[in-house]
Amino acid sequence: AGFATALRTHSSGQAPPPPPPPPVPLTFAQQVRKDDADCIVGTYGRGDTPVYTHGVGCKLWDAEGKEYLDFTAGIAVNCLGHSDPAWVAAIAEQAGKLAHVSNLYHTEPGATLARRLVDSSFADKVFYANSGTEANEAAIKFARKYQLMKAQAAGAATHATGTVSFSNSFHGRTLGSLSMTWKEAYRTPFEPLMPGHGFATYGDLESARAAIVKGKTAVVFVEPVQGEGGIYPADAKFLTGLRKICDDAGALLVFDEVQCGLGRTGLLWAYQTVGVEPDMMTVAKPLANGLPIGAVLCKDHVAAAMRPGDHGSTFAGGPLVCHAALAVMDRVQGPGFLEGVTERGEQLRTSLREGLAGCARVKEVRGIGLLVGVQLDVMAGPVVAACRDAGLLVITAGKGDVVRLVPPLVLTAEEAEQGVAILVKAIRALPAPAAAAP
Numbered sequence: 001a002g003f004a005t006a007l008r009t010h011s012s013g014q015a016p017p018p019p020p021p022p023p024v025p026l027t028f029a030q031q032v033r034k035d036d037a038d039c040i041v042g043t044y045g046r047g048d049t050p051v052y053t054h055g056v057g058c059k060l061w062d063a064e065g066k067e068y069l070d071f072t073a074g075i076a077v078n079c080l081g082h083s084d085p086a087w088v089a090a091i092a093e094q095a096g097k098l099a100h101v102s103n104l105y106h107t108e109p110g111a112t113l114a115r116r117l118v119d120s121s122f123a124d125k126v127f128y129a130n131s132g133t134e135a136n137e138a139a140i141k142f143a144r145k146y147q148l149m150k151a152q153a154a155g156a157a158t159h160a161t162g163t164v165s166f167s168n169s170f171h172g173r174t175l176g177s178l179s180m181t182w183k184e185a186y187r188t189p190f191e192p193l194m195p196g197h198g199f200a201t202y203g204d205l206e207s208a209r210a211a212i213v214k215g216k217t218a219v220v221f222v223e224p225v226q227g228e229g230g231i232y233p234a235d236a237k238f239l240t241g242l243r244k245i246c247d248d249a250g251a252l253l254v255f256d257e258v259q260c261g262l263g264r265t266g267l268l269w270a271y272q273t274v275g276v277e278p279d280m281m282t283v284a285k286p287l288a289n290g291l292p293i294g295a296v297l298c299k300d301h302v303a304a305a306m307r308p309g310d311h312g313s314t315f316a317g318g319p320l321v322c323h324a325a326l327a328v329m330d331r332v333q334g335p336g337f338l339e340g341v342t343e344r345g346e347q348l349r350t351s352l353r354e355g356l357a358g359c360a361r362v363k364e365v366r367g368i369g370l371l372v373g374v375q376l377d378v379m380a381g382p383v384v385a386a387c388r389d390a391g392l393l394v395i396t397a398g399k400g401d402v403v404r405l406v407p408p409l410v411l412t413a414e415e416a417e418q419g420v421a422i423l424v425k426a427i428r429a430l431p432a433p434a435a436a437a438p
Contacts, residue, residue: 054083071419079409101318113325125297128316134174135282136172136256142296142311160214160215164198164212169221179193218251219252225264227260236276266338280302361433380402
């Protein structure tokens with residue numbers, strides 16, 4: 001066929017068409033993005049964002065070699081930053097010994113970590129999970145079982161099963177946790193969700209009192225500092241009043257410290273900033289500095305309701321992740337570490353307020369420790385993109401109109417000032433608000 005085509009072309013006097021150009025080979029980053037688009041369910045919308053290959057401390061590098069200052073920390077996860085030497089050594093040491101045997105047997109790292117968590121908090125017992133949402137699901141089950149056992153002991157025919165959470169809350173994306181999460185866009189596509197849930201207004205005790213009903217409400221979930229919801233710290237009056245409302249109604253109180261716990265506020269646990277103790281606390285994100293772990297910390301009266309077989313997990317509390325978490329605890333509980341978090345947080349907020357003074361787009365700079373939010377009067381997406389182009393990683397919160405800063409807790413003073421300079425420039429580059437009509 002090829003010879004016949006060539007003969008016809010020759011006899012007609014026409015030149016043969018040029019061969020098609022060879023395909024342009026994809027770069028490493030392009031191939032990664034193509035494989036992602038072709039093969040991974042599209043729930044994250046990563047688009048044409050950089051492909052990161054390695055990091056050290058508070059810095060990341062992408063596949064093209066560009067350097068970024070990381071004020072995202074994997075969404076408040078990498079509390080020791082990237083590639084912390086002691087953390088890396090702990091993982092390598094444990095991986096060379098024992099990574100997993102299931103929860104049918106004892107291992108030392110899980111028991112030692114539980115002792116550390118109990119000794120450093122209000123809690124008497126620990127239950128391990130693999131994430132924050134799993135920890136919250138476990139807390140729901142613990143609360144329902146507690147209420148069942150309490151009702152049976154009292155000879156009651158029914159028991160409380162309902163849940164209450166607050167406006168702007170975020171507790172996870174599995175069905176129970178999702179039921180307690182405020183944002184309708186997250187909940188609506190998956191309804192009907194867990195029945196018996198109600199919302200109250202964050203910071204409003206009268207709203208909480210109306211929503212928490214004796215005999216119906218089993219458990220109340222609240223974040224001492226809301227992260228995803230927009231960086232809102234609760235005050236002592238609200239959490240003290242909420243503790244009393246729960247006690248009066250016979251409802252358990254859960255503090256969700258998945259994002260704000262383990263040093264993020266400048267104290268080891270966020271509840272310590274207000275001096276109010278819950279019945280349960282859920283933790284996860286920073287506990288193993290990037291390896292998947294979650295936990296429910298609870299008091300004895302809650303733990304006593306649970307029996308073998310009531311709940312469980314194949315992977316949770318394994319020796320590898322717990323040994324990594326012990327390395328994190330060693331560092332965070334070390335001399336001067338938490339004081340450094342407080343200092344860097346105050347530096348960030350002070351520098352941002354000074355750098356953004358008089359900026360018409362900025363409504364407020366707020367937060368506690370190294371959980372900082374810049375409230376804008378417009379959506380923050382363009383600021384996030386501009387910062388990334390300039391080598392700074394930040395994320396949004398709230399309705400998308402808050403710039404959220406959750407850098408590693410090892411942030412230096414120099415890195416804090418560098419990040420502030422980039423962010424201030426990006427925010428001040430936003431178009432000015434339109435003049436009001438006369």
